[in-house]
Amino acid sequence: MSHLLAPPKAVYVAAGQGELQLPRHRDGHFYVDGAINGVPVQFMVDTGASLVSVSDAVAQEAGLQGGRSARFSTAGGTRQGRIVASDTLRLAGFTLQGVEVGTGLNVGSSNQALLGQNVLRHFDMQIERDRMVLRPR
Template sequence: MVRFPARAPETPRKAGTRPWLIWLAWMAAIAVLYLLMVQLLAPAKATFSASDGGTLHVPRHRDGHFYIDGAVNGVPVQFMVDTGASIVSVSDAVAHAAALHGGRRAVFSTASGPREGRIVVADSVALGGFTLRGIEVGTGLAIGNDAQALLGQNVLRHFHVTMDGSTMVLRPR
């Protein structure tokens, strides 16, 4: 009869090691999915064509709005075209960074109700390949994140605005 040596007892695994790895893997997967969704849901970029005095083509975003990357006094913002807004509006954080100080007090009528702010003249408002000088800007906007701004009629009146399917086209007047 052949005898085999007795097996050494298995050492138990440390409690919590496996659940920790599973949790870490899930967190990594969620982070990757989040980054992908941020990229997929980001508004399509407006394109500028310098021919014929300049044309800005702004594709409609999934949410139905039109977004244009721009700047106020050199401070980057993402404008949401708002045909119902009288003037360009920015957050207090953008106003501070863009040195939009002083001006006159104002109460703005917003979808969320009245909002106090100021109306200040900006040295420059840039969108696409265009730069406008001496544009009034309302401060105190509170939507989304601080880098979002509204592009109002006081800028849009400088352009011929047309719709080509789901693309807004801006041409200087």
């Protein structure tokens, strides 16, 4: 059953500078598999989030230590966390370096993460019906 409920996989198209095509999940969101410092995560695109955010478990596994203390305002209220720079953040065929990541996110499974504006600003984003397309700027 979990296979049937899993979000459809994003497709990386290598033509030109490349683009990422994300089909809309039945819950209305867009998801893409990726990694932070080599640790696999499933990103949910969140255009309202300022930063990429991960759970404490992902942060620990990815070696996201130190950084600065921060308070995050979320739909579920305010939470305490940290802001730490990652070494690498990967989305399909795209790799970014030094991306700031907020820790302390509590959603679904521990490997889920939010893909915020600090990564989305590197892409032109277009939504075409039930598909989001991300193209590098």
